[in-house]
Amino acid sequence: MKKPVIGFVGMTHLGLISCVAAAEKGFELIGFDPDELLIARINAGDLPVSEPQLVELIKKNTNQLTFTSDLQHLQRCDVVYVAPDVSTDDLGQSDLSQINELLELAFNAARIDAVIVVLSQVPPGFTRSKLRDDRILYYQVETLIFGQAVHRALYPERYIIGCAEPSQPIPESFCLILEAHGCPILPMRFESAELAKISINMCLVASVSTANTLAELCEKIGADWSEIVPALRLDRRIGQYSYLVPGLGISGGNLERDLATVCRFGDQYGTDVGVVRAWIKNSQYRKDWVMRTLYQAVLSQMQNPVIAVLGLAYKQDTHSIKNSPSIALLENLMPFAVRLFDPVVKASAAPNPHAFAAKSELDAIDGADVVVVMTPWSQFKNLDLAQMAGKMRQRILIDPYAIFDGKKAAQVGFAYHTLGVSQ
The missing domain is CATH 3.40.50.720 (NAD(P)-binding Rossmann-like Domain)
Known part of the structure:
Protein backbone atom coordinates (compact mmCIF):
# COMPACT_ATOMS: atom_id res chain seq x y z
CA MET A 1 0.00 0.00 0.00
CA LYS A 197 -3.15 9.24 29.62
CA ILE A 198 -4.55 10.27 32.98
CA SER A 199 -2.64 7.43 34.68
CA ILE A 200 0.66 8.63 33.22
CA ASN A 201 0.02 12.16 34.45
CA MET A 202 -1.06 10.90 37.88
CA CYS A 203 2.27 9.12 38.32
CA LEU A 204 4.03 12.31 37.25
CA VAL A 205 2.06 14.36 39.77
CA ALA A 206 2.95 11.86 42.50
CA SER A 207 6.65 12.33 41.72
CA VAL A 208 6.31 16.11 41.60
CA SER A 209 4.47 16.19 44.92
CA THR A 210 7.04 13.93 46.56
CA ALA A 211 9.94 16.07 45.32
CA ASN A 212 8.24 19.29 46.42
CA THR A 213 7.40 17.97 49.88
CA LEU A 214 10.90 16.67 50.59
CA ALA A 215 12.64 19.67 49.00
CA GLU A 216 10.80 21.96 51.40
CA LEU A 217 11.87 19.77 54.31
CA CYS A 218 15.48 20.11 53.08
CA GLU A 219 15.15 23.88 53.34
CA LYS A 220 14.19 23.58 57.02
CA ILE A 221 16.66 20.96 58.31
CA GLY A 222 19.87 21.92 56.48
CA ALA A 223 19.76 19.21 53.79
CA ASP A 224 20.26 19.75 50.05
CA TRP A 225 17.73 18.08 47.72
CA SER A 226 20.18 18.15 44.79
CA GLU A 227 22.48 15.85 46.78
CA ILE A 228 19.68 13.35 47.40
CA VAL A 229 18.40 13.10 43.81
CA PRO A 230 21.36 11.04 42.44
CA ALA A 231 20.70 8.38 45.09
CA LEU A 232 17.06 8.15 44.01
CA ARG A 233 17.92 7.89 40.33
CA LEU A 234 20.19 4.91 41.04
CA ASP A 235 17.36 3.04 42.74
CA ARG A 236 15.81 0.73 40.13
CA ARG A 237 12.38 1.09 41.72
CA ILE A 238 12.49 4.82 40.97
CA GLY A 239 14.86 5.17 38.00
CA GLN A 240 17.04 7.63 36.16
CA TYR A 241 14.17 9.28 34.27
CA SER A 242 11.99 9.98 37.30
CA TYR A 243 10.71 13.52 37.67
CA LEU A 244 12.47 14.60 40.86
CA VAL A 245 12.94 18.32 40.25
CA PRO A 246 11.14 20.49 42.82
CA GLY A 247 8.92 23.19 41.37
CA LEU A 248 6.21 25.74 42.03
CA GLY A 249 3.18 23.50 41.80
CA ILE A 250 1.30 22.04 38.86
CA SER A 251 0.55 24.36 35.97
CA GLY A 252 -0.22 24.38 32.26
CA GLY A 253 -3.77 23.02 32.55
CA ASN A 254 -3.33 19.40 31.46
CA LEU A 255 -2.28 17.87 34.77
CA GLU A 256 -4.91 19.91 36.59
CA ARG A 257 -7.55 18.55 34.21
CA ASP A 258 -6.53 14.96 34.91
CA LEU A 259 -6.65 15.45 38.67
CA ALA A 260 -10.09 17.04 38.38
CA THR A 261 -11.28 14.17 36.17
CA VAL A 262 -10.16 11.52 38.66
CA CYS A 263 -11.81 13.41 41.54
CA ARG A 264 -15.04 13.69 39.55
CA PHE A 265 -15.11 9.99 38.68
CA GLY A 266 -14.14 9.08 42.23
CA ASP A 267 -17.05 11.07 43.61
CA GLN A 268 -19.39 9.60 41.01
CA TYR A 269 -18.45 5.97 41.65
CA GLY A 270 -17.50 6.16 45.33
CA THR A 271 -13.78 5.40 44.98
CA ASP A 272 -11.14 6.90 47.27
CA VAL A 273 -9.44 9.96 45.77
CA GLY A 274 -8.16 11.51 48.98
CA VAL A 275 -4.53 11.31 47.87
CA VAL A 276 -5.42 13.17 44.66
CA ARG A 277 -7.00 16.00 46.62
CA ALA A 278 -3.86 16.09 48.77
CA TRP A 279 -1.76 16.56 45.61
CA ILE A 280 -4.00 19.42 44.53
CA LYS A 281 -3.65 21.07 47.95
CA ASN A 282 0.12 20.59 47.87
CA SER A 283 0.30 22.19 44.43
CA GLN A 284 -1.64 25.23 45.59
CA TYR A 285 0.69 25.56 48.57
CA ARG A 286 3.83 25.29 46.42
CA LYS A 287 2.76 28.13 44.17
CA ASP A 288 3.24 30.51 47.11
CA TRP A 289 6.89 29.55 47.74
CA VAL A 290 8.25 32.55 45.87
CA MET A 291 5.85 34.95 47.57
CA ARG A 292 6.78 33.58 51.01
CA THR A 293 10.48 33.85 50.20
CA LEU A 294 10.06 37.31 48.72
CA TYR A 295 8.25 38.50 51.84
CA GLN A 296 10.89 37.14 54.21
CA ALA A 297 13.89 38.35 52.22
CA VAL A 298 12.59 41.62 50.76
CA LEU A 299 9.10 42.90 51.46
CA SER A 300 9.40 42.68 55.24
CA GLN A 301 12.88 44.22 55.17
CA MET A 302 12.61 47.31 52.97
CA GLN A 303 10.12 49.87 51.77
CA ASN A 304 9.26 50.34 48.08
CA PRO A 305 11.56 47.65 46.65
CA VAL A 306 12.04 47.34 42.90
CA ILE A 307 11.34 43.74 41.82
CA ALA A 308 12.63 42.28 38.55
CA VAL A 309 10.67 39.24 37.34
CA LEU A 310 12.26 37.12 34.62
CA GLY A 311 9.75 34.88 32.88
CA LEU A 312 5.97 34.86 32.44
CA ALA A 313 5.39 31.53 30.66
CA TYR A 314 4.46 28.65 32.93
CA LYS A 315 7.57 26.78 31.72
CA GLN A 316 10.43 27.36 29.30
CA ASP A 317 10.08 26.99 25.52
CA THR A 318 6.36 27.74 25.44
CA HIS A 319 4.08 30.72 25.06
CA SER A 320 1.47 29.35 27.48
CA ILE A 321 0.71 31.16 30.74
CA LYS A 322 -2.07 28.76 31.83
CA ASN A 323 -1.91 28.62 35.66
CA SER A 324 1.58 30.15 35.46
CA PRO A 325 3.26 30.65 38.87
CA SER A 326 4.65 33.91 37.51
CA ILE A 327 1.19 35.28 36.75
CA ALA A 328 -0.01 34.20 40.21
CA LEU A 329 2.96 35.99 41.78
CA LEU A 330 2.36 39.18 39.84
CA GLU A 331 -1.24 39.29 41.01
CA ASN A 332 0.17 39.69 44.52
CA LEU A 333 2.67 42.38 43.57
CA MET A 334 0.24 45.08 42.42
CA PRO A 335 1.44 47.71 44.95
CA PHE A 336 5.12 47.28 44.08
CA ALA A 337 7.42 48.51 41.33
CA VAL A 338 7.89 45.52 39.03
CA ARG A 339 10.08 45.17 35.94
CA LEU A 340 9.20 42.27 33.59
CA PHE A 341 10.88 40.34 30.81
CA ASP A 342 10.03 37.12 28.97
CA PRO A 343 11.56 36.21 25.59
CA VAL A 344 8.22 34.98 24.18
CA VAL A 345 5.32 36.25 26.31
CA LYS A 346 4.53 39.96 26.14
CA ALA A 347 4.51 41.89 29.40
CA SER A 348 0.93 42.95 28.62
CA ALA A 349 -0.13 39.41 29.58
CA ALA A 350 0.77 40.16 33.20
CA PRO A 351 -2.08 41.19 35.54
CA ASN A 352 -0.30 44.41 36.47
CA PRO A 353 -0.89 47.37 34.14
CA HIS A 354 1.74 49.42 35.98
CA ALA A 355 4.60 46.95 35.52
CA PHE A 356 7.53 48.09 33.40
CA ALA A 357 7.98 46.06 30.21
CA ALA A 358 11.72 45.62 29.87
CA LYS A 359 13.43 45.09 26.53
CA SER A 360 15.90 42.50 27.83
CA GLU A 361 16.94 40.61 30.93
CA LEU A 362 19.53 43.24 31.87
CA ASP A 363 17.03 46.03 31.24
CA ALA A 364 14.67 44.37 33.71
CA ILE A 365 17.43 43.96 36.28
CA ASP A 366 18.66 47.56 36.03
CA GLY A 367 18.07 49.31 39.37
CA ALA A 368 16.26 46.36 40.94
CA ASP A 369 16.62 45.25 44.54
CA VAL A 370 15.70 41.64 43.84
CA VAL A 371 15.63 39.38 40.78
CA VAL A 372 13.05 36.61 40.71
CA VAL A 373 13.50 33.93 38.03
CA MET A 374 10.00 32.56 37.38
CA THR A 375 10.63 30.68 34.12
CA PRO A 376 13.88 28.74 33.58
CA TRP A 377 14.48 29.90 30.01
CA SER A 378 17.86 28.64 28.78
CA GLN A 379 18.95 32.13 27.74
CA PHE A 380 18.65 33.31 31.34
CA LYS A 381 21.37 30.82 32.28
CA ASN A 382 23.83 32.76 30.12
CA LEU A 383 23.53 35.91 32.20
CA ASP A 384 26.73 37.02 33.91
CA LEU A 385 26.17 37.11 37.66
CA ALA A 386 28.76 39.83 38.24
CA GLN A 387 27.20 42.00 35.54
CA MET A 388 23.78 41.44 37.08
CA ALA A 389 25.05 42.41 40.53
CA GLY A 390 26.59 45.59 39.13
CA LYS A 391 23.26 46.77 37.76
CA MET A 392 21.26 46.22 40.92
CA ARG A 393 20.54 48.43 43.92
CA GLN A 394 20.36 45.50 46.35
CA ARG A 395 21.64 42.01 45.55
CA ILE A 396 18.95 39.45 46.23
CA LEU A 397 18.38 36.56 43.82
CA ILE A 398 15.36 34.23 44.09
CA ASP A 399 15.99 31.36 41.71
CA PRO A 400 13.57 28.50 42.45
CA TYR A 401 14.73 26.34 39.53
CA ALA A 402 18.45 26.78 40.32
CA ILE A 403 19.43 27.97 36.85
CA PHE A 404 22.36 29.80 38.47
CA ASP A 405 25.17 28.38 40.60
CA GLY A 406 24.33 29.40 44.15
CA LYS A 407 27.97 29.44 45.28
CA LYS A 408 29.01 31.70 42.40
CA ALA A 409 26.07 33.98 43.12
CA ALA A 410 27.17 34.29 46.76
CA GLN A 411 30.72 35.07 45.65
CA VAL A 412 29.57 38.21 43.81
CA GLY A 413 27.47 39.35 46.75
CA PHE A 414 24.02 37.87 46.14
CA ALA A 415 21.75 36.63 48.89
CA TYR A 416 20.69 33.50 47.02
CA HIS A 417 17.43 31.55 47.48
CA THR A 418 16.43 28.35 45.69
CA LEU A 419 14.18 25.34 46.19
CA GLY A 420 15.38 22.43 48.28
CA VAL A 421 18.37 24.11 49.95
CA SER A 422 18.40 25.68 53.42
CA GLN A 423 19.22 29.37 53.40
Missing part, protein backbone atom coordinates in the same frame (compact mmCIF):
# COMPACT_ATOMS: atom_id res chain seq x y z
CA LYS A 2 1.26 3.49 -0.81
CA LYS A 3 1.75 5.94 2.01
CA PRO A 4 -1.58 7.23 3.28
CA VAL A 5 -2.53 10.89 3.09
CA ILE A 6 -3.10 12.20 6.60
CA GLY A 7 -5.44 14.96 7.68
CA PHE A 8 -5.46 16.86 10.94
CA VAL A 9 -8.57 18.77 11.96
CA GLY A 10 -7.86 21.61 14.37
CA MET A 11 -4.72 23.70 13.88
CA THR A 12 -4.06 24.79 17.44
CA HIS A 13 -1.09 23.49 19.45
CA LEU A 14 -1.71 19.74 19.33
CA GLY A 15 -2.96 19.56 15.75
CA LEU A 16 -0.32 21.83 14.25
CA ILE A 17 2.61 20.12 15.98
CA SER A 18 1.35 16.62 15.14
CA CYS A 19 0.71 17.60 11.52
CA VAL A 20 4.21 18.99 11.00
CA ALA A 21 5.85 16.02 12.73
CA ALA A 22 4.00 13.57 10.46
CA ALA A 23 5.22 15.51 7.41
CA GLU A 24 8.77 15.11 8.69
CA LYS A 25 8.20 11.34 8.61
CA GLY A 26 7.51 11.56 4.88
CA PHE A 27 3.72 11.67 4.71
CA GLU A 28 1.53 14.07 2.76
CA LEU A 29 -0.44 16.20 5.22
CA ILE A 30 -3.63 18.23 5.14
CA GLY A 31 -3.91 20.63 8.06
CA PHE A 32 -7.53 21.79 8.27
CA ASP A 33 -9.19 24.37 10.48
CA PRO A 34 -12.52 26.14 9.88
CA ASP A 35 -10.97 29.40 11.11
CA GLU A 36 -9.88 31.07 7.87
CA LEU A 37 -7.91 33.77 9.70
CA LEU A 38 -5.92 31.15 11.61
CA ILE A 39 -5.08 29.30 8.39
CA ALA A 40 -4.05 32.58 6.77
CA ARG A 41 -1.73 33.28 9.71
CA ILE A 42 -0.12 29.84 9.46
CA ASN A 43 0.38 30.15 5.70
CA ALA A 44 1.97 33.56 6.25
CA GLY A 45 4.40 32.09 8.80
CA ASP A 46 2.71 33.74 11.79
CA LEU A 47 2.33 30.64 13.93
CA PRO A 48 -0.14 30.56 16.84
CA VAL A 49 2.27 28.60 19.05
CA SER A 50 5.96 28.76 19.94
CA GLU A 51 7.89 25.49 20.03
CA PRO A 52 11.54 24.60 19.33
CA GLN A 53 12.08 23.25 15.76
CA LEU A 54 8.55 24.06 14.59
CA VAL A 55 9.38 26.90 12.18
CA GLU A 56 12.32 24.99 10.71
CA LEU A 57 10.29 21.82 10.09
CA ILE A 58 7.48 23.71 8.38
CA LYS A 59 9.97 25.30 5.99
CA LYS A 60 11.71 21.98 5.39
CA ASN A 61 8.48 20.11 4.60
CA THR A 62 6.51 22.85 2.88
CA ASN A 63 5.90 20.68 -0.21
CA GLN A 64 4.17 18.02 1.90
CA LEU A 65 2.05 20.38 3.98
CA THR A 66 -1.25 21.94 2.94
CA PHE A 67 -2.97 24.22 5.45
CA THR A 68 -6.54 24.95 4.44
CA SER A 69 -10.07 25.88 5.50
CA ASP A 70 -11.55 24.05 2.51
CA LEU A 71 -13.34 20.88 3.67
CA GLN A 72 -12.98 19.29 0.24
CA HIS A 73 -9.31 18.59 0.99
CA LEU A 74 -10.31 16.07 3.65
CA GLN A 75 -11.72 13.86 0.87
CA ARG A 76 -8.12 13.06 -0.08
CA CYS A 77 -7.24 11.74 3.37
CA ASP A 78 -6.98 8.06 4.30
CA VAL A 79 -6.68 8.87 8.00
CA VAL A 80 -8.15 11.96 9.65
CA TYR A 81 -7.02 12.98 13.13
CA VAL A 82 -9.32 15.27 15.11
CA ALA A 83 -6.91 17.20 17.27
CA PRO A 84 -8.02 20.57 18.67
CA ASP A 85 -6.64 21.70 22.01
CA VAL A 86 -9.22 21.00 24.72
CA SER A 87 -9.27 23.99 27.04
CA THR A 88 -9.94 23.81 30.77
CA ASP A 89 -11.49 26.19 33.25
CA ASP A 90 -10.07 27.18 36.65
CA LEU A 91 -11.41 23.96 38.18
CA GLY A 92 -9.73 21.73 35.59
CA GLN A 93 -12.98 20.94 33.79
CA SER A 94 -12.65 20.30 30.05
CA ASP A 95 -14.62 22.25 27.46
CA LEU A 96 -15.57 19.56 24.95
CA SER A 97 -17.63 21.78 22.66
CA GLN A 98 -14.91 22.27 20.03
CA ILE A 99 -13.85 18.62 19.87
CA ASN A 100 -17.53 17.69 19.48
CA GLU A 101 -17.99 20.17 16.64
CA LEU A 102 -14.81 19.19 14.78
CA LEU A 103 -15.41 15.47 15.19
CA GLU A 104 -18.88 15.84 13.67
CA LEU A 105 -17.35 17.90 10.88
CA ALA A 106 -14.78 15.15 10.19
CA PHE A 107 -17.50 12.48 10.16
CA ASN A 108 -19.42 14.45 7.56
CA ALA A 109 -16.50 15.56 5.38
CA ALA A 110 -14.13 12.56 5.23
CA ARG A 111 -14.45 9.63 2.86
CA ILE A 112 -16.55 6.77 4.16
CA ASP A 113 -13.50 4.44 4.20
CA ALA A 114 -11.27 6.93 6.04
CA VAL A 115 -10.09 6.11 9.56
CA ILE A 116 -11.11 8.81 12.05
CA VAL A 117 -8.82 9.17 15.08
CA VAL A 118 -9.56 11.28 18.15
CA LEU A 119 -6.19 12.68 19.28
CA SER A 120 -7.33 15.34 21.73
CA GLN A 121 -7.40 14.40 25.39
CA VAL A 122 -10.93 13.44 26.35
CA PRO A 123 -12.47 11.87 29.49
CA PRO A 124 -13.03 8.11 29.70
CA GLY A 125 -16.21 7.14 27.87
CA PHE A 126 -16.04 9.96 25.32
CA THR A 127 -14.83 8.05 22.26
CA ARG A 128 -17.15 5.07 22.67
CA SER A 129 -20.07 7.49 22.90
CA LYS A 130 -19.14 8.76 19.41
CA LEU A 131 -19.14 5.37 17.66
CA ARG A 132 -21.19 5.24 14.46
CA ASP A 133 -22.05 2.24 12.35
CA ASP A 134 -20.86 3.99 9.20
CA ARG A 135 -17.50 5.18 10.56
CA ILE A 136 -14.13 3.66 11.57
CA LEU A 137 -13.20 5.34 14.84
CA TYR A 138 -10.10 5.08 17.04
CA TYR A 139 -8.60 7.04 19.91
CA GLN A 140 -4.87 7.78 20.21
CA VAL A 141 -3.21 9.09 23.35
CA GLU A 142 -1.39 12.31 22.55
CA THR A 143 2.18 12.82 23.79
CA LEU A 144 2.22 16.61 23.85
CA ILE A 145 4.47 18.33 26.39
CA PHE A 146 4.71 22.10 26.13
CA GLY A 147 8.22 23.15 25.16
CA GLN A 148 9.09 19.62 23.96
CA ALA A 149 6.12 19.05 21.67
CA VAL A 150 7.96 18.60 18.36
CA HIS A 151 10.54 16.22 19.81
CA ARG A 152 7.83 14.16 21.52
CA ALA A 153 5.81 13.95 18.31
CA LEU A 154 8.85 12.84 16.31
CA TYR A 155 10.13 10.31 18.85
CA PRO A 156 7.22 8.89 20.89
CA GLU A 157 7.99 6.30 23.58
CA ARG A 158 4.93 4.26 22.55
CA TYR A 159 1.54 4.61 20.92
CA ILE A 160 -1.51 3.89 23.04
CA ILE A 161 -4.48 3.18 20.76
CA GLY A 162 -8.07 3.03 21.96
CA CYS A 163 -10.23 0.59 19.99
CA ALA A 164 -13.83 -0.52 19.91
CA GLU A 165 -12.49 -4.08 19.60
CA PRO A 166 -8.81 -4.33 20.65
CA SER A 167 -8.56 -7.92 19.38
CA GLN A 168 -9.26 -6.78 15.80
CA PRO A 169 -6.34 -5.69 13.57
CA ILE A 170 -5.74 -1.97 13.15
CA PRO A 171 -6.54 -0.78 9.58
CA GLU A 172 -3.50 -0.83 7.30
CA SER A 173 -3.53 2.91 6.54
CA PHE A 174 -3.54 3.77 10.24
CA CYS A 175 -0.96 1.06 11.00
CA LEU A 176 1.48 2.48 8.44
CA ILE A 177 1.44 5.82 10.23
CA LEU A 178 2.02 4.27 13.65
CA GLU A 179 4.77 1.93 12.45
CA ALA A 180 6.67 4.82 10.84
CA HIS A 181 7.81 5.90 14.29
CA GLY A 182 9.34 2.55 15.27
CA CYS A 183 7.89 2.47 18.77
CA PRO A 184 5.68 -0.07 20.59
CA ILE A 185 1.98 0.04 19.69
CA LEU A 186 -0.42 -0.81 22.51
CA PRO A 187 -4.04 -1.43 21.41
CA MET A 188 -6.64 -1.46 24.19
CA ARG A 189 -10.29 -0.66 24.74
CA PHE A 190 -11.34 2.99 24.43
CA GLU A 191 -11.79 3.54 28.16
CA SER A 192 -8.39 2.04 29.02
CA ALA A 193 -6.61 4.27 26.53
CA GLU A 194 -8.43 7.37 27.73
CA LEU A 195 -7.54 6.51 31.32
CA ALA A 196 -3.95 5.60 30.39
